[in-house]
Amino acid sequence: MVRIALLSNPKSTGNRAQLPAIRSFCANHPEIFHYEVEHVDQIEAALRTIARVDPRILVINGGDGTVQATLTELYHSQLFGDAPPPVAVLPNGKTNLIALDLGANGDAIGALQRVLEIAQGSLEEHIVTRELIALSQEDDGVWDGLKPTIGMFLGGAGLAEVMLWCRNKVYPLGLPNWLSHAVTLLALIFSLVLGMRAAFLPERAAPLKVSLIRQGQLQGSFSLLIVTTLRKLLVGSKLAGRPSSAGALQLMIVEQSAIALVCAFVASLFGKLESQLMRGIHVRRGDEIRIEGDRSSVILDGELFHASAGRSIVLRQTAPLPFVRLAA
Template sequence: MARVALLSNPRSTGNRAHLPRVRSFCARHSDVFHYEVESVDQVAEALRIIARVKPKVLVINGGDGTVQTALTELYCGGHFDGAPPPVAVLPNGKTNLIALDLGAGDDPIATLERVIELARSDSLADHVVARELISLSGGDHEERPVLGMFLGGAGLANSILFCRNKVYPLGLPNGLSHVLTAIAVLITLLLGIRAAFLPPRARPVTVSVMKGGAIEGRYALLIVTTLERLLLNTDAKLPGEKRGALQLMLVEQSPVALVRAIIAGVLGKLGKSVVAGVHLGRGDEIRIEGDRSSVILDGEIFQAGHGRPIVLTQTAPVPFLKLAA
């Protein structure tokens, strides 16, 4: 039985640099079962084969789309007999939010070494944590949902798409690309400049939290996540609420609101006191409605329309491997 199964997508951006090292590492470790796919369409078959070797840990090595597809198949596909193995994610995507939330470092090889160390030890169960996933659908219970852990919408989605379509093609390092995107966003927000080489203005959206009413407006940030913390070092958990509910953060599209949110986040006060222009909440169901308003769930784009809301619910807990002590 393989202690660790590694699912890799060679076509992800990060693997262009790291995959040769990953292959060499796996060749030296006989207890690692390494399976490579050429596209996300092959992930379902990959998991069917991986299930046969009954690994103690499943590691995903690919971009955001690979991670999202693997999580969806892991939860909906029924490939494993009983509970699936805990999941670890290598720091390989453009944003790495899931990997960072689970305690992965910057180096994929160091992360793999830590996974193998835990898989060989008797303390593996102590590092397994349960996390719910975001289930995205159009409200039709017959359709298969798409699963992920971080959703960005409104101005944030526009910024992500701007970075993906306008900045990443320049071939710059990820960190510099993100800085340039942030500068472009601030220019648009602070100066009100509209141009083809800048991110577009966010469209109006209506966000409804089950049993919590609806909020309508234009937002610089719309975030829904099941990660432990939102952006800006924020925890939207209110006293008495369970950890698993979907976390929501909305920041109104105004320079003052965004600056207030950033300052409160840096000072660790966001979520602990009321900040004008910032809306926080949690719920078991969140609906997003708007005219051609885009959201991005772990790298995949979805669009709400009139009469076609995006409905977010939470799944039952899924096991993940927390690498940090």
């Protein structure tokens, strides 16, 4: 009997070292159906095959980009009908925001063992639901006709520039993840907090306009723009508890100010972001968010999108999807 379907991306950062151990673990546990893909174009075919074995849990073994591509196909393809299996995410990749939000800490083998234990009993107490972000683009107010991309964490403004700088300048150096992120943190401090400008530092974010349906708009230059349906953010703080009637999309914007950025960081460490009313920090909820700008970039779970003159980015919340929380 197949209890778990494991979808692995061998090219994700963590799998370069740990995939042999994962393959060995699966070989010793016939109740795990292991399917490997090397490109996101293969994920639809993988899910089609996985649907035939009808697993109790679908486990994704890859970085945030792999998770995003899988959730997009899972949401649009309807291969599992109206009752998709709950999704678990192994700690992998470079950032692991989604895995961390679901309580997957430590190594992938330990997390997989935990999923297997859960799959052998009642799932109910381990299931949590998460709304997702559906990103689409419009040209002069007309939808571009493409399927919305599905994800759970979007970074924009100065944060997007720092993330792109890390991806393009730091990761190619082959440094350990912790050192890459330490270097990126220093770059963030120099560029966003201290306002330094240099050719080797991230570019300054372009002005943009962020509109929340029925809640007005914010316009200007921002250090941080975050939209998420995750309960935890980069530094482990919580923007909010359960989704409210205002919407499941949690928005945080920090204006281009060193004081505002430092205050936001300190407040987030103590989990006080939503309750704090601080100048230059805006925390909102909504079910639809529109981002517009002349040359602004946003990153949704590793995938890059651009807002330009006449071309806007629209974010909408989806119906909830079941996930497996691994923490006890």
